[in-house]
Amino acid sequence: MTRIAVIGGGKIGEALVAGLLEAGRATKDLVVAEQFPARAKEIAEQFGIRVTTVADAAEGADLIVVAVKPSDVDGVLTALGEVELDSDREQLIVSLAAGVPTSRFEPKLPAGFPVIRAMPNTPMLVGEGMSVIAPGRYVKEAHLELVRDVLSAVGKVTVVSENQMDAVTAVSGSGPAYFFLVVEAMVDAGVSLGLTRRTASELVVQTMLGSAAMLDRSEESATELRAAVTSPAGTTAAAVRVLEQNGLRSAFIEALHTAKDRSAQQGAIND
Ligand SMILES: NC(=O)C1=CN([C@@H]2O[C@H](COP(=O)(O)OP(=O)(O)OC[C@H]3O[C@@H](n4cnc5c(N)ncnc54)[C@H](OP(=O)(O)O)[C@@H]3O)[C@@H](O)[C@H]2O)C=CC1
Numbered sequence: 218m219t220r221i222a223v224i225g226g227g228k229i230g231e232a233l234v235a236g237l238l239e240a241g242r243a244t245k246d247l248v249v250a251e252q253f254p255a256r257a258k259e260i261a262e263q264f265g266i267r268v269t270t271v272a273d274a275a276e277g278a279d280l281i282v283v284a285v286k287p288s289d290v291d292g293v294l295t296a297l298g299e300v301e302l303d304s305d306r307e308q309l310i311v312s313l314a315a316g317v318p319t320s321r322f323e324p325k326l327p328a329g330f331p332v333i334r335a336m337p338n339t340p341m342l343v344g345e346g347m348s349v350i351a352p353g354r355y356v357k358e359a360h361l362e363l364v365r366d367v368l369s370a371v372g373k374v375t376v377v378s379e380n381q382m383d384a385v386t387a388v389s390g391s392g393p394a395y396f397f398l399v400v401e402a403m404v405d406a407g408v409s410l411g412l413t414r415r416t417a418s419e420l421v422v423q424t425m426l427g428s429a430a431m432l433d434r435s436e437e438s439a440t441e442l443r444a445a446v447t448s449p450a451g452t453t454a455a456a457v458r459v460l461e462q463n464g465l466r467s468a469f470i471e472a473l474h475t476a477k478d479r480s481a482q483q484g485a486i487n488d
């Protein structure tokens with residue numbers, strides 16, 4: 218079985234570990250490196266897996282997943298310098314760090330060592346993640362297949378070229394946060410209309426679940442499905458008009474452009 222070292226036991230590291238364990242991966246095949254002692258203890262206790270240093274975790278791992286903040290990537294690369302990495306053993310690095318290009322890793326690793334840039338999202342915690350992967354210059358098809366195989370246990374996986382990864386980060390990496398924000402706003406609106414928060418939450422969550430399931434299963438686009446809800450001169454048309462008047466669509470477009478720029482900026486050497 219593939220041995221996986223997750224460097225960084227923060228939010229996304231935890232989502233990956235939890236999703237992989239839930240999907241049936243054995244605790245003995247997972248190890249986490251986490252520098253913050255309280256967090257390291259929490260992860261070890263919660264998941265019953267080994268939590269150790271970067272060098273110890275990477276030693277003997279087939280897949281080294283870098284799940285630290287972009288500004289901490291160089292520190293991880295320095296720590297990996299203590300490890301005898303071996304590309305002949307099909308060992309490889311998968312970086313989840315937003316914005317950081319594979320070309321930032323490659324010169325600091327043994328010649329030809331493969332690096333894949335990946336952008337997952339937190340719904341992998343419940344097996345419904347969207348992971349996008351992009352190969353660095355030394356990546357072979359077998360490496361991509363291995364990473365696809367691991368990540369497909371926690372959701373969907375697609376491959377793009379690396380120059381699209383900042384856009385991907387803005388859309389699906391950060392995407393769950395936009396969704397939760399819309400949920401918060403709709404629940405607040407329900408409360409302001411006189412519903413209890415509990416009732417408003419139940420209504421909104423099930424409406425989101427049902428609508429997502431329709432999008433997933435139906436041949437129709439979001440535009441067509443929305444049209445089907447919008448009765449002539451009815452409530453939906455009235456509400457959508459107000460949302461458009463208030464710039465919902467252009468707010469999303471501008472927000473995602475800003476997220477893409479921020480991704481690229483975080484990947485620059487001095488972010
Ligand atoms: N959160 C998300 O939804 C997603 C995040 N990402 C990417 O994943 C990365 C991590 O994000 P996130 O999980 O939110 O961040 P967090 O800050 O929650 O987690 C990062 C963890 O890594 C630890 N860490 C930092 N350096 C080291 C080191 N050298 N050795 C061991 N542990 C270390 C940090 O410790 P300390 O607190 O002490 O710094 C922290 O606990 C980022 O690059 C982000 O762009 C990608 C997709 C989605």
Ligand SMILES: O=C(O)[C@@H]1CCC=N1
Nearest residue numbers: 315386389390391392
């Ligand atoms: O907010 C961030 O920078 C990270 C990357 C995508 C989701 N979270």
